Amino acid sequence: MNQQLFEKVDQYISTLVAPEDTVLQETIQSLEEASMPQISISPTQGKFLQLMLLTCKAKRVLELGTLGAYSTIWITRALPADGKVITVEFDPHHAHIASQNIAKAGLSDQIDLRIGKAMDVLKELIAKGEEPFDFIFIDADKPPYTEYFELALQLSHPGTLIICDNVIREGKVLDENTHDEKVKGVQRFNQMLANHPGITATIMQTVGAKEYDGMAIAIVK
Numbered sequence: 001m002n003q004q005l006f007e008k009v010d011q012y013i014s015t016l017v018a019p020e021d022t023v024l025q026e027t028i029q030s031l032e033e034a035s036m037p038q039i040s041i042s043p044t045q046g047k048f049l050q051l052m053l054l055t056c057k058a059k060r061v062l063e064l065g066t067l068g069a070y071s072t073i074w075i076t077r078a079l080p081a082d083g084k085v086i087t088v089e090f091d092p093h094h095a096h097i098a099s100q101n102i103a104k105a106g107l108s109d110q111i112d113l114r115i116g117k118a119m120d121v122l123k124e125l126i127a128k129g130e131e132p133f134d135f136i137f138i139d140a141d142k143p144p145y146t147e148y149f150e151l152a153l154q155l156s157h158p159g160t161l162i163i164c165d166n167v168i169r170e171g172k173v174l175d176e177n178t179h180d181e182k183v184k185g186v187q188r189f190n191q192m193l194a195n196h197p198g199i200t201a202t203i204m205q206t207v208g209a210k211e212y213d214g215m216a217i218a219i220v221k
Contacts, residue, residue: 003212010044010208014207018047024073027101031068034097040067041139041165042209046074049163050135052217053078056161058134062125063087064148065116065140069098069111076107086112086133088121088140092166098207118143122151139165143185146192153198153220160220164189167203193218 014020020028020043031038041049049071055059059080066072066089077087089095097114102111114121115221118140123182136152147162167173167186178184192214193201201218 006207006212007209010042013208014043023101023105024070025102025203027068027070027073030097030101031070033066034093034185036068036094036097038185040070042072044208045165045206045210045215046071049075050078051161052161053135054089055160056134057082058161060131060133060135060214061085062133062136062152062155062166064122064136064138064152065089066113067094067139069113070100071137071139072098072111073105073107076105076110078112081109084110084112086114086125088114088116088118090115090117110148118148119151122148122155122192126151126154130155134160136160136162137165138162141185142166142169143186143190145189149189149192149218156220158220161218162199162216162218164216164218166213167216168205168212170212190216197221 002107010156028040050140053075059077063075063085066087072085089098092115095113099113102108133155138148167190167214169183169186172183173187193203198221199218200221203214203216203217205214
């Protein structure tokens, strides 16, 4: 088994059940043109998020880490017409490109793009008494994943589904002596996930077009 095979199988799956339309393809292309990192989720992961959204009948979604809005578009397309997404992006340049992609997708009315530190925006939403979210997708900087999750819990209700991306880091989470801050961040997060009394959670390994990684999936009790 090798990465080349994983990519071919991922392509097989996405062609069958998660094909990209022109909007999604141009969103990925826009990252290249804007010299942004190509770290969006894959099409099969986008379809997976859609299935999870449909499973919990989500109408209100919070996303941390917009990048070029590729995942945001997948997510929003799974919502009913009155569904809303608040998505948070730290980098103003990324947010500008994301805003253009959201407009091209015809989803500007459903997506509220906030620019700033995720920690600050989360605290602001809590302070303002924001209505709880049905679905939360965390795909932002890794060192404060634990803190993001704890704040996200304050914006949830029983049954809220929380998915956190990139929590296996090509297996580097097994290295107890790592000096990589991203790895240490998800190690701390994964340990918290295992011991948190307010959720039921698991971690799924992911392979495919992207690097070997994993997603944490939690349901709020």
